[in-house]
Amino acid sequence: MVAFEPQSQPTRQQPARQNVRGWERLLSIGGGLLLAALGAGKHGQQGTRQLSAGSLLLLRGLSGHCSVKSAMDDPLGEIRYLRARVQRLQELVLMAEELADRTRATPMATAPTAPITPVTPAPMDIETSVADELASREQSR
Structure with missing residues (x-):
């Protein structure tokens, strides 16, 4: 624990409570959708900034929790x-990382493979087959 934190208060383990309600929440969702849509239609840094801000507003409205607002009300609790x-x-x-290390350490079992023999296609006269197809199309007309 850090020295400036009071030891008597229990740490908050449950999900963050809603601190954005009603019209504020609806405006966050609407404004977030609008900004994200406008930002997605633009290229460059301005579009990226609008898309990011819109996404954050949308997340704030959908979750009903704003960390900035919570930090202003109870800074130590939010920390x-x-x-x-x-x-x-x-x-x-x-x-x-442990799972990745275990999967790298375990050798993969591979099925035995038979030697691959190359298959050569039978020689084909391309010009004859194309000419035959063109002739058959003209006869069908």
């Missing part, structure tokens, strides 16, 4: 919550 999420992500990365 603890974010720290717990980062620790969980670190654990997941370590688990993924």
Whole structure:
């Protein structure tokens, strides 16, 4: 624990509570969709910025939680919550790395293969077959 954090308060492990409700949430969803659509239609940095801002607004509206608003209301609580999420992500990365190491260490069983013999196609007269096809088309008319 860091020295400036009070030890008496339990850490928040449950999902973040909603702090964006009603019209604010609807405006976040609507504004996010509008900005994302406008940004997706543009190229360059301006389009990327609009798409990013729209995506963040859309995420804020859909989840009902705003980390900035929560940090303004209860900064230490939000720091603890974010720290717990980062620790969980670190654990997941370590688990993924261990799994990757185990799969690399285990040799893959390969089925025995028979020797491959090259197959050569029979010689074909291309000009004759094309001429025969053209003749048959003219006869069908």
